[in-house]
Structures are given as structure tokens and as C-alpha cells.
Amino acid sequence: MTSGYGAAVGRRARLVAVAAEPEDLTPRCLRRLAEVADELEVRADLVGDPDPSRLRRHFRGPLTYSLRSARHGGRSTVGPVERRTRLLRAADHYELVDLEAMDDVQPELLAAIPARQRRVSWHASEHAERSGGGCRAGLLEASGRLRKRFAAMSAVPAALYLLVPRSGTHYGSTAPLLLTGLGRTDVTAFASGPVGTWTRVLAPWLGAPVVFGRAGAPEADGMPSVSRLMSDYGLPALPPLSGLFGIAGRAPGGSLSPRLHNAALRELRLPALYLPFKVDRFSRFWRWSFDFGSLGGLPLRGLTVTAPHKESALQVADVAGPDALGCGAANLLWLDAGCWRAATTDAVAALRALALVGVDPSGRRAAVIGCGGAGRAVAWALHEVGARVTLVNRGIAHGLEASSQLGLPYVPLSRFSPAGYALLTHATPLVEREPFPVAAADWDAVVLEMAYRDPPTALTRATHARGLVGIDGWEVLFVEVREQFRLMTGHPMPGTLLPRSICFDPAEQADTHGHTASGEPAPTHPVRREAP
Template identity: 45%
Template sequence: MTRAHPPSVHKGATCTPVGTLHGPPWRHTEDMRLLDRAGGGLAVRADLLGDIHPAVLRDHMSGELIYSLRTTGSGGVYAGSTEQRERRLLAAAKRYDLVELEIGRDTTPAILAAIPPHHRLLAWYGPSTTSTSLTALLARFSQMAGIPARHYSLTTHAATAEQALAPLRLLHKLNRTNVTAFSVGETGPCGRLLAPWLGAPMVYGRIGGRTDEVPSINRLLRDYPFPAVPQVRHLFGLAGRSVAGSFSPRLHNRAYRALGYPGLYLPIPTTDFLSTWRTFADGLAALGFPLVGGTIEAPYKEAALRLAEVASGAAARAGAANVLVRTESGWRAHTTDPIGVVGALGRAGIQLTGRKAAVVGCGGAGRGAAAGLLRFGVTPTLVNRGQDRGGRAARLLGLDYVPLHRFTPEDYSLIVHATPVREDLVFSLGQLPRDTILVDLAYGRRPTALVDAARRLRLRVIDGWEVLRIVAARQFRLMTGRSMPNFPAPEHLR
């Protein structure tokens, strides 16, 4: 089958990162300065913040300022009268570089006469009940294009991966450089970040507010190549239920840039892994961006193994996979969990010989860690809260299993914590000997409860960041055939 080719992106192409301000500007000066250094613009949510005079923002922002008075029907909170709205929009047009006008509601003769086309950002927000097919979006844009504007924006609500692809198909069909289109919803982040490679002139990140659907401007600029839009020939995905906190995109995308490799690594949050992965693989290839590999987070590692036509010996033994690589015959499954723990221990100079080990958590990561220890001569005991999963893992690997409520941590000199729990202690550390080694696979914006408690007790700890660096480097090698540069830990994890 002949693949479609994406619109040509000339060498040195850029898009404008736009931070959407959801909180008082004085609380977010650092993010605004970061955005300004990237040549970005700032969209002010006046429906949330009120009418902020641009002079307040100019100390931190030299880029374009966008005024947005989003209504309740468009995902905002403005519910005032038509007359009040018109007065605010017209006043903003005198001070802001662009004013967001909602199609239909704001495109009245009076407003259009007062706000010239070069100050207009014409926007449409499609509710979840609105059809998101390519045909429907083309018809919607045809209606919008009849009104001259500097920028056009279409935002759909996607309940499925197929719906999340529709805005990308629209961009591919239009092949214009003044239209931004993406979806919000579960699978939306992937399309939002890919849209600039299909001609979208803007990519949005939030400043303030709390949601995993929209990346923060900090993550947008640190994890992805923006404002540059470098050539991309290979897409890689990070699939899981909640992937917004992962540092994998930062590691992989920084490595692509350092090596000049034409890759892009994108998040694919989903609650239906098999359907989403297959839909994106087919849909993105049709747009000229083949999905050639990816990393898989819990709880989809077993499903990833089932998806693959071929599996590595390590993945087959663990009964789970966290890497998928496209080959001529289909997907090949691998697991890097075994090398993560033993590699991090080895890098820290910790000898495994003679240690009595336990692995707490019997999901894909725990089984992989146990398999890795076995390969290096350590026979761990498996520990799990649920007996069904614990017993199954023990039978699969030929290891002993202990229910969590009967687990005695002080009996072990090496403990690997492989559950997703970050904020609470899964087991007590009070009686552990000082020479106990703890490995915590979880990581986040701040140290986990286990790492905090262990450090207070002055125990030796290998945190999730150290394991991630080993795992990510192996994943990078499997997916690209290249070696990943060794990057330092993010500042807040040092």
C-alpha cells in the first residue's frame, strides 16, 4: 500500500508555542519567561482571570498576546450577556494582538466591523456530541474560512482514538499554515503535539491549572523540540493509562535531537490499549508518519505481549512486554524491565552475590525485575497484595510467593518496590538493617514516600530515575539501533 506523505516541512520550520494562562500572572512568571525565551505567545483566559491589561504581562512576555473569553459551550466559564461580551471583546481588540472569536457567537457584523481580520483568531470548539469525522470537520472549516482571519482553530472532543485522528486528517487535507486543529479527551495529547508537523502554526501548553489532557508549557518546551519542527520520519509512542508524568518523552526526544535522528516520541494515554494502538498505527501511517515502535506502561504490558507476532525470550519468560518494535513481519515484543534493576544496581557498585532479595509487586515491571535478578544469580521472593497475580507470577518464574500481609522486610537485604504506589508506604521500613538496599521503580515530580522514608533512615536507595535511565537507554537501542546519550537527572530529582 502506498503511504500518504505529510505536507512538506521545510528545513528550519518552526511553530509558535502558546501558553494558555489559567492562573494569576504573578504566580507564573517563571513559566512566562521560559515561554518568552522560546519566542512563544500567551493566551489569556479572561473568562477565568478577568480582563488583565497587557502592560501587566509585558514585563515577562514580548510575544503575541491572545485574548480568550471562552463560553461554557466551548469549555470555558463565561456566561454573561451578549452585550457585556461584545464590550469586552472590542475593548480587548485595542490592547491585545489577537482576539479569539467563537464562530457564530462572536462573528456578528458589529464585531467583525470593529475587529479587522489581522486581529482575529477564529475558533470553534466541538462538544462531544458533535460529529468528528473528516467530512464534518471539512464542512465546519469551509464555514469558518468564509470569514477572513489571521488564524483558525478547531478543537474537537475525542472519545476514541479514531476521533482523535480526525483533526490530523483535516490538517493533512487542508495543507495550510494558518489552521490549528487538535482534539481534547483521553487520546488527544498525541494529536495536539503532532499537529505542527501537519502545518498547524501553534501548539498549546497550559500555564497554571491542573489537567493531564494539556501538557504544561514547561513540559511542552522541555520534552519536545518546539519551537523547532524538525524533520520526522519515525514516530514512537508511550502508551499507558496515565503517562503525563513520565520523563521518557524528554529523554527520547532530547536524544533524537542530539543525534540528528528523525524521530518523535509522543504520549498515547488510553484506557483501551489494543484498540488505540492499532488505530493509531494504521491512521498515522496513512498520514505519512509510521508508528514504528513504542514503550508500554502498566497495566498494558501483558496486552503488549499478546499484540506482538514475535517476542524476545526475556519477554516470553516474564509474560509481559514494555517495548514494541515494528518489523517487516509485524510487532516484536521486548522487555527492558530485567536490565533496569540489575543495571542500576551495577552502576551504583552494589554486589548482588549473597543477597536475599524480595520483589514487591507482581505486575509486568515486578516480573521483569525478578527475571533480571534470576539471570544474575539472585533468586528473589515475590510479594504481592493480591494472591491471584502473585501466585501466577510465581508459577511463571518458578519462584516463591509471599502475600504482602505476611511479608517481613527485615528478612531481606535487597528489596525492589515494583508497584505504582508513590504517596504511601506499601511496607514498613522501621526494622530494616542499615545495609539493606532498596530499589524503587516509581518516580515523579518529587521523591516517593518510600524513597523519602528510606533516606531519613539513611538506607541505601536506588530511585526510579536511575532505573529509568538504564531502561530508556535499552529501549532507545531496541527502537532506533542507536546509543542514547547520558543525560543528567531533572533538577528537582537531584
């Protein structure tokens, strides 16, 4: 049994499916994985020790055995004797056996497991990889520690080396920095957790020979599913890459923006990739994204921005459009002739979605429920085209603030009735219940839902049941993504792309979370908080 790793042949990475649940090892799942994945990794700390001969009946590719310990972020708590026994037994049946640095690098194991079967790995402990100093100094210090870690690991000959530092305040940027500096083709490095998801996806373009995806549904560890790696990022193919776009928000992992943008980039053969950036503090992320090598040496060319960072996005721009200035927020940043421009595509998306169904807001009485960045943008746009707009918000403080900023009347949600309004726009992440009683709306009212979800949101269902004209968040999403793509790349999104067929991937049907049109996940439970 051998496993050879080297430079990607034909610009293609090796796709490794990680079995982390017993259901991932059923014959049906294994046969499905055999059609798309090159290798299968068995997380024995999560699924136990399955019979390798049974696995090979349904999956013909190489098998990797991993008994990840609690010290390395896994679930295994077995003692050293049992651990050595299981690793040695696995060496008789698996092409690769994961050896944790430096605990498993022992004479007995090294003598029994040849270098061609070894994957030497290191996952940072909870308190490892703390940042130090300022922005650039902290990045270089953390990168230096990671290089020393790899130097110690590489003293042990192996087929593959795997390093997973913690994301920390560096947003995982030390992992790409390591890959770009080593110039080796037997090393894979990415950052842990959802903050590091973008490093997992980008790593193959920087020289990593493999990319890991969950065999089943993705979990909170930041590892996308195999189907999402393929549908959202086009992996394992590695077309030329010279720049990056992305979505920055607090939970971008479930957004469909990467799928739509990357499909268009591939169709037009533009050498760019659109990545998800989980961001807690936008100003800090903005600094890191421009630091030396922090994004693998690839320039950032544009970002879509979701709550709660839309106000911060406006602040970092060099030039802002009238829509962003008018509502005090931006959900798009793009580089234009060395200048960062800001806009809010929520405004144009809402107006165009209304125009597609023949609705002219001019002169109509309109209510906008939600005073976050999207709600303010839609309210500003409707007011600009002559609608008589009233703001509605659950949180009184934010409602009054938006009212003062836009010069529009405000009504608390607790006192709001949809009666008398010709146009009702919902711009909060609430999807599980109606934000207002649709039954009380006028018979000829038009309802614009900014959130998208499959199955439809409660508001969309109630609108259709009442027989009202309704525009769901999917239509807004498709309009908005086209506008964002045009501004960021300078190219129209190809007309040959069918957004609905791209979005509704059968392999992803289990993911039913809702999102706003600009990518912000919408919780699937009732929201009892102030809208972002």
C-alpha cells in the same frame, strides 16, 4: 495591529503562552514568558479582563483575547450583549480576538474586527464528534464531519482558524488527518483533553502555524506548559520528521521518557519524535495507530508501554524475547525489518542497576514486592541469574497468579517481613509510605526501588536513614531508557547527554509526582488497591 500567520520560517512554530490563572499575569511571570514565548493568549473567561497596557510593559509580543464560552468548553456564561461589548473593547487593544464559530460570526462584530485580527475557533461540545462504524469507516466519517466544519468556518476571512474536536474513540487522530489533508498554513487543529496531548505537540510538524502551552503548570485539559513543550519536545524548533515513537499508558503526561528520548533524538539528529499516548484500551489504540493517516501519515516505529497495558503489548507482538515471554508482559515494542518485537526492559534495568553498585544477586534470598508487569519481570530476571526469589503482593489473587506463572513462592504483603532477605525490590507505584517496614530489614540488605520521584520516595528515604545500600528509581530509569532507546532506534543514547541535568529542569520543579522507571505515574497519596 496586525498578526501574520503562514508557513513556519526556518522550521519554527510560533509558541503561544496561554494565561489561565491570575498568577500567570504577574510581572515576574510575564517577564519569564517574554523570554521564550512569541505570543500571549489571555483567557478572559478564567482571568478576567486585565489592563492590556500593563501586560505590554512586561510582554512585548502580540496579545490574543479569548472569552471562551461554556458551550465551547470555557467558563464564560455572560449574555450576548456583554459578550459583544467585551469582544469589541478587546479589538481596540489586542492583535487577535477569538471569535467562536458560529455564534460570534455576526455582522456587528465582523464589521468592527477586521480579518487580520480574527481567530475563528471551534471547540467540540461534550456530545460532538461521536465515532461511527468500524475503525477505518469511523475515522473517515469523523474526518469528513471535521472538514465540513472547517469549510463553514473558512467562509469567514480570518488570520487563523482553530479547530479542537473531541478525542473520542479516535484518540484525536481526526485532527492530524485534517491538517495533512488541507495543505494550509493558517489552520491549527488538535484534539481535546489529555488523550489529545500528542496531537497538540505534533500539529506544528503537520503545518499548524502555532503551538499552545500553558503559562503556568499544566492542568487536566491536556495542554502542556510552555516549559514542558520546550524541554520535552524541543519546540518551537521543527527539525525534519519522518517517524514516531511514544509512550502508551493510562497517564503518560507526567513521564520523563519524552524528555529523555527526544533529547537523544535531537542530539543524534534522527528525524523522529517521541510522543505521549494516553490509552484506555491498548488493542483499540494499536488498530488506530496503523489506520490510514491516523498518526498524521507518520509511521509508528516503537512504543514504551506502561501499566495496565503490558500484557496486551505482548499479545500484539510478532516476536517476543525470552524475558517478555517469561514474565508474561512487555513494556517495549519496536519495529525491526517489518516485524514487531516485544521485550521487557524492566528486567535488564534492574540487573544492570544492581551491577553498577557491585551487587551480584546469584545465591541471594530476594523478595520482590509487586506482581504487576514490572515486578514479574524483575522476579524472572533475578531467578534467571540464580537468586532465590519470593513474590510479595497485597492482592492475593494477582500474587497467586504470578506465583503460578513464574513457579516462585508467594507471600501476602500483610504477612511479609523483610528480615532474612538480602535483596528487597519494590515494584509498585506506592511512593508516600514504606511498602514494608525497613526497620525490620537485615543490616546488610540491599533495597532496589523501581519508582522514581523528586523528592525521594518514602522507601528511599527510610533506606538511607537506616544506612542500607539503596538504589533509587532514578538510576533504574536512566539504565532503562538507554536500553529502550537502543532497541527502538538502533543507536546508543549519546554519552554526552547527562540524564539528571535533563530531568531536573528548574521550571518543572513543581511537578513532584512519582513514576515507575518505565514511565507509569506513581500517586503521591497512599495506595489502597492491588498493584497494577
